[in-house]
Amino acid sequence: MLFPTPQLSPADETVLVDVDRMRESLRYELQSVPMVWVGGLRKFLTADAVAASNSIEGFKVSTIDVEDLLAGERDVDVSEENRAETGAYARMMTYIQTLHDVEDFRYSVGFLNALHWMLQGHRHSPRKPAGQWRRGPVYVTDPRDSSIAAYTAPDVELVPGLMAELVDWLNAPSTTHPLVSAAMAHLNLVSIHPWADGNGRMSRSLQTLVIAREGVIAPEFCSIEAWLGRPGNTWEYYQVLGRRGSVYRPDQDVSEWIRFSLTAYHQQAQTVHARVARSRRVWDETANFLRSSDADERTVSALHDVAMAGRVRRTRYEQAEGLSTQQAQRDLRDMVRRDVLVPVGRTRARYYAAGPAFPERVLEIARTPAPLRDPYAD
Structure with a gap:
């Protein structure tokens, strides 16, 4: 038995309508901006999701370092373990993003296990097999005391049946809003905990995939993993999941989980909207600066990265x-000669940061924070 989807409250419905409006607005807005700029934003959002979801599991790599790793940079100052986890999760996420418009796509047990192998294959062992259901019990320990099991997953004998039921549910026609279905897919998978390791990231990725399959907006703009990875939100994420009980008990009302998920969707949409607006202003202001300084206007993408992320390679x-x-080297050397950029580091590890002549107005726009509201407080 899976968790039944709860009836939405009037407040839930209002928040859902607002999220749909913001996502539709963003879709139209992205059609009116330079493709180079949109491509950079997509890469940032992918890196942000990877960094955040991995951080929940204790693998700490900054978004800018993930971006560099995804671009093929080798001289990034991260541990080998964090490099491996980043690469594995990024490959799986990139694959998920390509599935948003596959016409004959269907969920299956084999597909989910293949995704798990992409995520955990580098850690495969007899004790923790990758791409296969777990072979014994699994527990989520209390973060305050590792000797306490905060959650005990269903008996191993129940896993194949529960996963078959989940796959059938995912493939069945539904009148439920896709954002709600995605939240329920996340909850059901993380509660079944079918693998020995990687269940949290797999559940968050499944939620992203279900949303992406809706097709309203590019998959990179669908994920709420970056929102979940913020420290306060991560704590609440664990608290909401923890309040469903210490054992698998699907015969309960999970309206709190839906409200939490709708808050995540809404606030992540706000965050993306704010970044789009800020990034667009930075782009335009940087382009104006380059035109006035008689510099090559194509360097706008490099200066944009410096303003928004603090550096560019x-x-x-x-x-x-x-x-x-x-x-590329010639353009960057010209920006250094003009004191717009300063090089940091040597040879392969070198990156470029803002120099003394970098336009202050651009940095001011990039550093201005945006407010974030609680959709249910209204």
């Missing part, structure tokens, strides 16, 4: 503009 600028290595 040659490879990322080269990829963004489709340049040769020599062209």
Whole structure:
């Protein structure tokens, strides 16, 4: 038996309508901006989701370092373990993003286990097999005392049947709003805990996939993993999941989980909207600065990265503009000569940060925080 989808309250319905409005507005807005800029934003959102979801499991890599790793940079100052976890999760996330418009797509037990192998294959062992159901009991320990089982997953004998039921539910026609279905998919999978490890990230990824399959907006803009990875939200995430009980008990009302998920959708939509607006202003202001200084306007993407992320590497600028290595190096050297950028580090590990002549107005726009409201407080 899976958790039944609860009836939405009037407040839930209002929040859901507001989320739909923001997502539709964002879809139209993205059609009116430079493709290079949108591509950079998509890469940032993917990296932010990967960094956040991994951070929940204790793997700490900053979003900018994830971006560099995804761009193929090797000289990034992260541990080998964090590098491996970042690469595995990024590959799985990238694959999930490609599935948003596959016409003959269907969920299956084999598909979910294949995703799990992509995530955990580098950690495969007889005790913790990757791409296979767990072979024994599994517990979620209390973060305050590892000797206490905060949650005990269903008996191993029940896992195949529960996962078959979940797959059938995912493939069945539904009149439930896709955002609600995605939240329920997350809750059901994380509660079944079918694998020995990686269940949290798999559940969050499944939620992202269900939303992406809706097709309203590009998959990179669908994930709430970045929101869940913020420290206060991560704590509440564990608290809401914990209040469903210490054992698998699907015959209960999980309206609190839906309210939590709708809050996440709404606040992540607010966050993305604010970043889009701020990033667009940074782009336009940077382009104006380059035109007034008689510099090459294509360097706008490099200066935009510096303003928004604090640094840019040659490879990322080269990829963004489709340049040769020599062209990218020449452009960046010109920005250094103008004191707009300053190089940090040597050879392969070098990146570029804002120099003394970097436009202060651009940095001011990039650093201005945006308010975030609680949709249920209204």
